Amino acid sequence: xxxxxxxxxxxxRVTAANGIAYAYRxxxxxxxxxxxxxxxxxxHFRGNLDNWDPALIDALTPARRVITFDNTGVGGxxxxxxxxxxxxxxxxxxxxxxxxxxxxxxxxxxxxxxxVAQQIALTRPALVRRLVLASSAPQGAAGMHGWAPEVIxxxxxxxxxxxxxxxxxxxxxxxxxxxGGQAARRIYGARSADRDAPTSWATRQAxxxxxxxxxxxxxxxxxxxxxxxxxxxxxNGDSDPMxxxxxxxxxxxxxxxxxxxxxPDAAHGFLFxxxxxxAADVDAFLGGPR
Numbered sequence: 655x656x657x658x659x660x661x662x663x664x665x666x667r668v669t670a671a672n673g674i675a676y677a678y679r680x681x682x683x684x685x686x687x688x689x690x691x692x693x694x695x696x697x698h699f700r701g702n703l704d705n706w707d708p709a710l711i712d713a714l715t716p717a718r719r720v721i722t723f724d725n726t727g728v729g730g731x732x733x734x735x736x737x738x739x740x741x742x743x744x745x746x747x748x749x750x751x752x753x754x755x756x757x758x759x760x761x762x763x764x765x766x767x768x769x770v771a772q773q774i775a776l777t778r779p780a781l782v783r784r785l786v787l788a789s790s791a792p793q794g795a796a797g798m799h800g801w802a803p804e805v806i807x808x809x810x811x812x813x814x815x816x817x818x819x820x821x822x823x824x825x826x827x828x829x830x831x832x833x834g835g836q837a838a839r840r841i842y843g844a845r846s847a848d849r850d851a852p853t854s855w856a857t858r859q860a861x862x863x864x865x866x867x868x869x870x871x872x873x874x875x876x877x878x879x880x881x882x883x884x885x886x887x888x889x890n891g892d893s894d895p896m897x898x899x900x901x902x903x904x905x906x907x908x909x910x911x912x913x914x915x916x917x918p919d920a921a922h923g924f925l926f927x928x929x930x931x932x933a934a935d936v937d938a939f940l941g942g943p944r
Contacts, residue, residue, distance in 0.1 A: 660711035660722075661844040665703065665730060670752035674745065677730030677850060678723035678753075679703055681715040691783050692719040693760045693940065694750060696767030698789075698922075699865065700809065700858050702729030703850040707926040708840050713933030718760075718940070723749055725770070727860070730851040737863040739766075739793070743773035747781065760940050762786040764925065765897065766861055769793070769868050775882055784940055785886045788925050788932075789894055791901035792908055793868050794875025798901070800866050805896050810862065812855060816842065823923030825893050830919055833927040841926075879908040886912040887939040889932065891920030913939075 663679040670676060683690075693714065697705060703722055714720050726745040727735030736742055750759055761782050763771025768790035775782045791798050800806065808818040816838050824834030886909045890902040899916050906914035915935060917924040925932045 659844075660706065660708040660715070660720075665848055665850060667730070668749070668752045670748040672726075672745065672748045673733075674726050674748065675732040676723050676725075676749045676752065677703060678721060678749070680753075681711070681720045683719050690718050691758055691760050691940075692721055692755050693762060694746075694755075695720065695722045696725070696746065696761065696763040696770050697722070697728075698765035698767055699861050700853050701764075701767075702853050704845060705841060707837050707923075707929060708844050709837075710926055710929040710933060713929055714936060717937050721753070721755075724850065725749070727854075728857050729853055735854075735857040735860040737860040737867075739769045739773050739864050739868050740777075742770045742864065743777055746770055746774055747778050750781065757781075758783045760784045760786070762788065762936065763790070764788045765790070765922065766865060769865070772879070772882075775884065776878060779881070779883070782884055784884055785882070786936055786939065787886060787888045787902075787905065789890050789897045789902075789922050790888060790905055791869070791897050792876050792879055792905050794870065794872035795901055795904060796871045798869030798897075799871065800862075800869060801896055806862070809896075810858065822896055823921055824927060825891075825919055825921050827919055830921065830927070833920075834923070837923060837926040876904075876908055879905070880910060882909050883911065885939070885942070887936065888912055888914040889925070889935070890916055891922065891924030891927070892916050892918055893920060894922045894924070896922045 724731040726733040761771045768787040820834040824830040888906040890899045906912040917928045
């Protein structure tokens with residue numbers, strides 16, 4: 655753990671205009687230069703600040719300022735977790751505005767966070783310069799009304815275990831099991847002091863309500879994505895049991911300026927398993943031509 659590592663960043667709080675005190679971690683300006691566009695990360699279902707893989711954040715930070723946060727009611731943030739993606743997006747916008755980040759941000763949303771990221775980009779398009787959607791699906795896509803029983807059974811119970819987490823986030827292949835073990839040690843073991851508050855059962859219930867509502871089949875909702883004009887990078891693992899990779903192709907096909915990449919022998923946690931490659935891909939995307 656080094657002073658620049660995500661594992662060593664302090665928990666901070668900022669109160670937004672909506673009255674919510676948001677918990678966040680901020681890598682600070684890269685090399686002391688605050689002129690670049692910050693990258694704001696949106697977390698997965700039931701995740702808090704400590705559920706990001708430090709290896710991924712550390713791989714992203716040399717090139718830019720990276721900010722993670724707990725949305726309303728999640729982890730160390732105040733308030734009650736909303737049960738719609740739309741309200742989560744408004745709350746995330748309030749957080750970004752409270753930090754006064756200079757007008758535009760890049761956004762990386764993971765899983766549920768990727769739903770929120772889409773809604774932010776649709777609601778406040780001038781705020782988002784570029785968009786990264788990891789393990790994502792469009793609103794209204796057929797087959798997304800709730801997760802498969804074995805998935806929600808593994809990660810949706812009141813008490814979950816590292817083994818449950820690994821079964822959804824990593825493949826059962828030797829490479830997947832090895833990557834999962836390494837990621838689990840980084841996520842659960844790299845930081846022992848000043849850890850974030852755990853997410854509550856109320857947060858779990860509200861977030862899953864939001865996921866299920868997002869997944870109600872509605873072909874007309876798919877057309878919304880044609881309004882996104884910023885560059886978008888869509889990514890997933892080839893064996894994600896939670897959000898199947900064909901949704902990544904559907905999503906990219908609906909967004910005018912999207913590109914898609916599927917990572918091999920990887921599940922929902924592909925961005926942790928392939929953290930070096932994924933961070934390099936994100937860096938190239940964010941720094942690429944407009």
